[in-house]
C-alpha cells in the first residue's frame with residue numbers, strides 16, 4: 001500500500017491544524033481510505049475532538065516516544081469507520097524534556113510506525129503538531145513525506161512562515177530527504193471580507209500551485225463540532241464546513257501524485273513521487289534542489305517590511321511581498337499619470 005505520511009503544521013496557534021487533521025482525515029475515511037491520525041500535541045485537542053476521554057487513557061503516544069511502547073498498543077483502532085487514532089494527553093508535555101538526551105530522539109516516531117504499518121496498512125497517516133517547532137514536531141517531520149500548512153486568511157498570516165520553511169528545509173537536508181512542502185490550505189476564510197481575499201491572493205503569490213483550490217471557510221458548525229466530540233460530518237453533514245472538507249479530500253486524492261516540485265519529478269521520474277513506508281526513508285542526505293520547501297523558503301525570504309500608519313495613530317510593521325509592493329507602486333504611478 002502506498003501510504004502518504006503527512007505532517008499538519010504551522011507554529012502559529014489557532015490556525016486550524018487540528019480542525020484540518022480531524023475533518024480531512026474523516027473525509028478521506030468516508031471516501032474509502034484507511035486513515036491513522038496521530039495526536040502530537042500535549043493539549044490533546046485532536047483526541048478530545050474525537051471524543052476520547054483523555055484522563056482515562058492508560059497509555060498514549062507519550063509511552064511510544066518515551067517508553068518505547070508498541071504503537072499498536074496505543075492506537076485506538078477504528079474509532080470511526082476506517083479512522084484510527086494514536087491519542088495524546090497532558091503527559092506529552094514532559095516529552096520535550098525527557099527526550100533531551102535520548103539517542104535518535106528525532107526518529108522515535110518513524111521507527112515506531114514501521115512495525116505498526118506492517119500489520120495495519122493505512123492509506124494516510126496524519127500528524128497533528130503543536131504550535132511549536134520542538135521535538136514533537138521534529139518527530140512528525142522525520143516520519144513524513146509531506147507537510148500541509150494550514151494558513152489562516154487573516155492579517156499576519158504569513159508572519160513567521162519563513163522560519164517554518166527554514167526548519168522544513170533543514171530537516172530535508174539532515175534527517176529526511178523525501179520531505180517536501182506539499183499543500184498550503186487556506187483556513188478560516190471569510191467570504192464577506194476583502195481582507196480574506198487579499199490575504200488569499202498573497203498566499204497564492206507566495207506558494208503558487210501548492211495552495212489548495214478548496215479553502216476552508218469560517219463556519220460556526222466547525223467551531224462547535226469539537227465540543228460535541230464529533231467530526232463535522234457527524235455533527236452537521238449539510239454544513240459548509242462539511243462541503244469544504246469533502247472538496248479538500250477529493251482534491252488531495254485527485255492530485256495524489258501531482259508534484260508541487262515539478263522540476264524534481266521531471267528529473268527523477270515518477271518513482272521519486274511514490275510513497276513508501278517511513279522505514280525506507282533515507283537518512284541524512286544532500287539537499288534536494290528544486291524541492292518545494294526550498295522554493296517557498298526563497299520566496300518567503302523576499303518578503304519586505306513596510307510601515308503602515310493605523311487609524312489609531314500607531315505604526316505597525318506589515319509584511320508585504322516584493323511582487324505585491326511592485327503592483328502597489330505601479331498602481332500609484334498609473335493613478336498619478338491619469339491625474340496629470
Ligand SMILES: Nc1ncnc2c1ncn2[C@@H]1O[C@H](COP(=O)(O)OP(=O)(O)OP(=O)(O)O)[C@@H](O)[C@H]1O
Nearest residue numbers: 013014015016017018019131188217218219222223
Ligand atoms: N473554518 C473554521 N470556522 C470556524 N471555526 C474554526 C474553523 N477552523 C477552526 N476553527 C476553530 O478555531 C479554533 C482553532 O482551531 P484549531 O484548534 O483547529 O487550530 P490549531 O491550529 O490546531 O490550534 P493550536 O495551535 O492551539 O493547536 C478552534 O476553536 C476551532 O474550532
Ligand SMILES: [Mg+2]
Nearest residue numbers: 017018041045
Ligand atoms: Mg491543534
